[in-house]
Amino acid sequence: MTLPTGSAATAPAGDCNAAALRRDHAFERLALFGLAVPALVLVIVTMAIPTAWLFWLSFVGDDGSVSLVNYQRMIEQPSYMRTFVATFQIAGLTTAICVLVGYPLAYFLSQLPERVANLCMIAVLLPFWTSLLVRTYAWLVLLQRTGLINTWGIKAGLWSEPLPLVHNQTGTLIGMVHVLLPFLVLPLYGAMRAIDRDLLRAASSLGATPSQAFAKVFLPLSVPGLTAGGMIVFILCLGFYVTPAVLGGGKVTMVSNRIADNIEVFFNWGAASALGVVLLVVTFALLWLAGRLARGVDLFGGGHG
């Protein structure tokens, strides 16, 4: 078969544009990567470098030499152990309360028409628009001995003595749940919205009562969102500072409060850094464990399509 003369005359020589096309492809990849550079630089400067520096500091003793004295202190002094237990206890309780309150809320939102749900979502997110400190002090006003809740409760005859709602663990939990609830609801709501309604219809056409359809289809499919939200809340809890400081009234000492004490009161950066490192390691260990237990769970993804 002979080629028509016209096409033979215009056929490109050699590699037929292969090298040029490869170059274009490489350039596009590079340009795409360029978009991530600012964020990458930011993460390195604000996260990786300070973390590495703190990690190094934690191995520096009071006299400036390399030593394990900061870690030794944590093992020898029982107060440190108590701080860690208290931290994980409060983080666990806060996460549990957030799940109990947030799951029904997210379910309710996911069943609303999308436009109404978006409006309700604004209400959920509204607290983010005010400062954390303002919100925390607002709780102090509500919860203290002569606060609104105790005044009204006693006036209404619900209880006679002011309830100890603040300056303790109760107050800390109330404040932390309030602050962290949206972090649970958002990913959970996303996962629930992603659940195809036809799946529930299918379940009911196959004979499932509404509660059976929920337990066997909806709940399992919402678990990835629940896990993601729960993890976020739990991890944020571990590093919480303002709320336990204000609402705990000195009786609740979480790791971050201890870190602040070490720096502000004792100027001991080594001890503070060691606390930070241990918290980081324990958190990673727990996340790994949770990942093992809930295998195949996508931490920051939504539900199944």
Add this chain to the structure above:
Amino acid sequence: MGPSAALDITIRELTKAYGPVRALDAVDLDIRAGEFLTLLGPSGSGKTTLLMALAGFLRPDRGSIRFGGREVVRLAPHKRDIGMVFQNYALFPHMDVAANIAFPLKLRRVAAAEIARRVEAALAMVQLGGYGPRRIDQLSGGQRQRVALARAIVFEPRIVLMDEPLSALDKQLREAMQIEIRQLHEKIGSTTVYVTHDQREALTMSDRVAVVNHGRIIQIGAPRDIYERPNSRFVAEFIGESSFLPVERRDGVWHHGGTALTVATEPAGSGRHVLMIRPERLQLVGEGDGAGGHAGRSFNRFGGVLANVVYQGDTILMQVRLADGTPLQLRQTVRTFGAALPERGAAVRLGLAPEDTVLIAEDREGAR
């Protein structure tokens, strides 16, 4: 799975309005026990609304639905004992194939050994034997559709509903599945209501087709009745190709312009009518009367000019413009012609046998 006792479905005055739009407009429909009935209509016609009302996912404003004489219009979906196949399959992604199919059986507290047996039988029935342990996301679209089918029939429901189950598959697979679903229906024998917007699918699969538009059933009948005797311009246009000639009745005879027509059956109603012509029923005829191998037959004849000739592989579509400007379509198999196809601009004469004439009233329902 033995054939279960199928139920008949009786629908009366079923109405559902969304604001001013009547998705269902006082629908009356009788579905026979064991039949394969297709609801056919364009999108937004109300066919899916009707199916959802049958399944119980949609609460109508008024009306009655009876399954075998039992009123179900207020019954919750899970109490209706209906097998349903969804457009997007709606398989549970967190269960494997076997668990999906076992789902309705477990809810009915069937013994484990019996469940295993029936799941395997259902899989065999949809030609997926051994696929039980597969994850849903390991399956192709066609396999998912079969699993959805198996799940819908495994508990031997007496009514099966299908909502455009093949619309996501490519053409070849879709056509194979049409035949398969039809054979499956014959095996299990349950009353099946099938929704589609694909007229060819409806004709291929159904015992009867109900053509739906504007929330009403425009025509119901066997595929051949619907195609060959459409009762309205809407049905004629929606199913298959058709041309329409304006006609009028003068001195007891139908005329198109000056041409008197011989028709096989007189329309029941009076008023304005059009003559519906299926393109494959028209023939090219020679100049002289009775020529072209059709001697002795009294054809209705129309003269015109070829406006366009389109080669489509198996057939040739010819667009003809009649002397008065009316467009007419004619479809011929390619082998009717030799090497040379007729050319655009050629004068042609078309013949239409009296038994192929269908007169349709212009003002019937569905034409809106």
